[in-house]
């Protein structure tokens with residue numbers, strides 16, 4: 353195994369130092385290190401963070417390998433600075449059995465670019481009617497701890513209660529896609545001034561807030577862990593703030609796009625901006641940013657949702673919701689938060705690793721810890737060209753935008769998956 357000496361690098365924003373990586377771990381941290389057998393990486397001007405961890409990735413395999421595979425999504429993740437991703441269950445077949453979650457887990461191991469931790473479905477076929485084999489998925493080789501019907505809400509309160517009760521036995525988590533389906537029938541975008549002007553059916557904020565309010569009460573009643581996917585409204589933040597103040601075991605994520613883009617984008621009728629939950633208003637963005645800073649929102653998660661060209665380049669009403677995220681998330685975080693390295697490490701690595709129970713991830717580089725880390729050039733700026741992305745899909749909302757920051761290298765257990773900004777394999 354090659355040793356790497358990363359020279360003169362700022363670890364999470366601190367004064368520059370050297371890092372020696374050997375045998376899969378950070379062997380030494382300190383000034384003026386030398387190791388004759390090590391490959392030197394010049395870290396001047398770079399920031400080292402613990403490898404990023406995504407709680408919400410759609411890898412599309414099995415079933416839609418034309419849009420993404422475990423391997424292509426893993427490569428996109430590594431290029432985005434990630435060392436671990438949690439793969440959502442809305443594949444085809446749905447990841448609702450031990451067999452499918454083990455398949456995804458095994459494909460992740462074979463790709464070897466990031467650790468792929470499968471999320472299991474809560475209900476059979478995501479149909480919201482009966483619980484999937486949660487225990488069998490937990491006991492499988494994939495050791496599933498997070499369950500989600502993402503793409504669909506577990507709308508039935510009795511089923512949601514049962515799911516929370518079931519996973520309590522192994523301290524599992526139900527990750528809810530909060531959308532009261534009766535309030536979003538036919539919805540095409542955020543319900544507000546823009547939807548009225550465009551004459552499109554709206555997805556009201558209350559459809560999200562009502563489910564979060566119900567679910568924090570259920571989680572409190574059962575004493576279980578709830579995670580709220582892609583929080584998108586100011587009202588949701590207030591519900592979460594109150595629940596956390598009462599000690600409810602709830603965590604929450606926000607996506608990069610909900611921190612940056614507003615519903616005004618729908619005016620272009622470009623379906624690249626169609627996403628679930630929809631892009632909201634500037635006031636929502638301000639509340640989400642404040643909640644990210646004060647901890648009411650725990651995590652930035654990408655909701656990386658690759659879609660094939662025919663599912664996106666069509667009329668708005670027929671387009672699938674979702675946008676790419678893995679290869680641009682760090683840049684958006686840097687744009688939105690500024691060089692707040694400790695906050696970025698907390699929201700994009702340490703906390704998501706802790707929530708998902710991914711040991712060895714989300715740990716700052718220090719002697720003896722697994723060398724899962726990423727090197728960022730914060731001074732670089734890059735223009736996003738969809739054709740250059742490693743994802744099999746092209747549906748980035750940031751096409752031709754110039755964004756701050758570039759991932760220079762990513763290491764997974766001491767082996768580079770990205771060097772000089774390029775995937776190693």
Ligand SMILES: NC(=O)N[C@@H](CC(=O)O)C(=O)O
Pocket residue numbers: 410442502503504529626627628629655657658672673674675
């Ligand atoms: N976030 C999205 O807009 N899309 C997700 C599922 C979903 O939440 O609808 C997808 O799988 O494409």
